[in-house]
Amino acid sequence: KNEVEQSPQNLTAQEGEFITINCSYSVGISALHWLQQHPGGGIVSLFMLSSGKKKHGRLIATINIQEKHSSLHITASHPRDSAVYICAVMDNFNKFYFGSGTKLNVKP
Amino acid sequence: DGGITQSPKYLFRKEGQNVTLSCEQNLNHDAMYWYRQDPGQGLRLIYYSQIVNDFQKGDIAEGYSVSREKKESFPLTVTSAQKNPTAFYLCASSIGAFRRLNTEAFFGQGTRLTVV
Numbered sequence: 001k002n003e004v005e006q007s008p009q010n011l012t013a014q015e016g017e018f019i020t021i022n023c024s025y026s027v028g029i030s031a032l033h034w035l036q037q038h039p040g041g042g043i044v045s046l047f048m049l050s051s052g053k054k055k056h057g058r059l060i061a062t063i064n065i066q067e068k069h070s071s072l073h074i075t076a077s078h079p080r081d082s083a084v085y086i087c088a089v090m091d092n093f094n095k096f097y098f099g100s101g102t103k104l105n106v107k108p
Numbered sequence: 109d110g111g112i113t114q115s116p117k118y119l120f121r122k123e124g125q126n127v128t129l130s131c132e133q134n135l136n137h138d139a140m141y142w143y144r145q146d147p148g149q150g151l152r153l154i155y156y157s158q159i160v161n162d163f164q165k166g167d168i169a170e171g172y173s174v175s176r177e178k179k180e181s182f183p184l185t186v187t188s189a190q191k192n193p194t195a196f197y198l199c200a201s202s203i204g205a206f207r208r209l210n211t212e213a214f215f216g217q218g219t220r221l222t223v224v
Contacts, residue, residue, distance in 0.1 A: 031212075031213060033213065033215070035215060037218075040220070042114075042117060042216075042217030042218040042220075043198055043215050043216070043217055043218045044217070045214065045215050048212075048213065086151070088151075088215075090202060090213055094139055094158065094202055094204065095156075096141065096143075096153070096200065096213075098143075098150050098151040099150070100149075100150045101150065
């Protein structure tokens with residue numbers, strides 16, 4: 001059983017569409033991270049959140065601690081948003097758990 | 109600005125050679141971690157360290173070694189005993205379980221190692 005589940009695994013969108021990637025987790029957490037990985041590239045940390053909502057440019061991340069669920073939204077998607085998005089949680093014992101990633105392809 | 113730095117971003121080595129990946133942080137974090145990612149796969153824990161001069165094996169430690177002589181540094185050596193060393197390696201740090209505010213964590217950019 002995976003402690004962190006992401007959906008969908010793959011997502012194709014047209015440029016300009018609103019995108020949502022979901023993350024559910026089963027452990028008690030102290031923080032949740034959203035990471036971005038471009039093909040052949042490194043990791044970029046997008047958000048770290050432990051409650052509520054954060055916004056950075058066209059990206060919005062929300063978390064519901066009671067429901068153990070987080071969403072990453074991308075507004076007005078662009079082909080440069082094409083990447084793998086990874087949800088990671090840190091539990092109360094300082095251990096990380098990672099989702100398997102959502103591969104996003106935004107077509108022009 | 110504080111952060112975590114992995115170097116180099118891309119690394120090529122000949123088969124049979126040991127190679128050391130660097131991970132440095134200036135965040136005053138107690139805990140540091142190394143993960144491995146294979147193509148199309150998730151991240152798996154290699155080693156972690158909760159405090160200086162101490163470290164524990166993760167899920168896939170065979171063929172790897174680490175040291176934690178300084179709080180800022182957690183180098184990972186990929187030894188010749190690692191059968192499939194070609195992978196993406198990610199370092200992370202967190203403020204540490206020994207402190208009350210343990211939510212702060214950062215990730216490096218990663219090192220892509222290719223062994224030929």
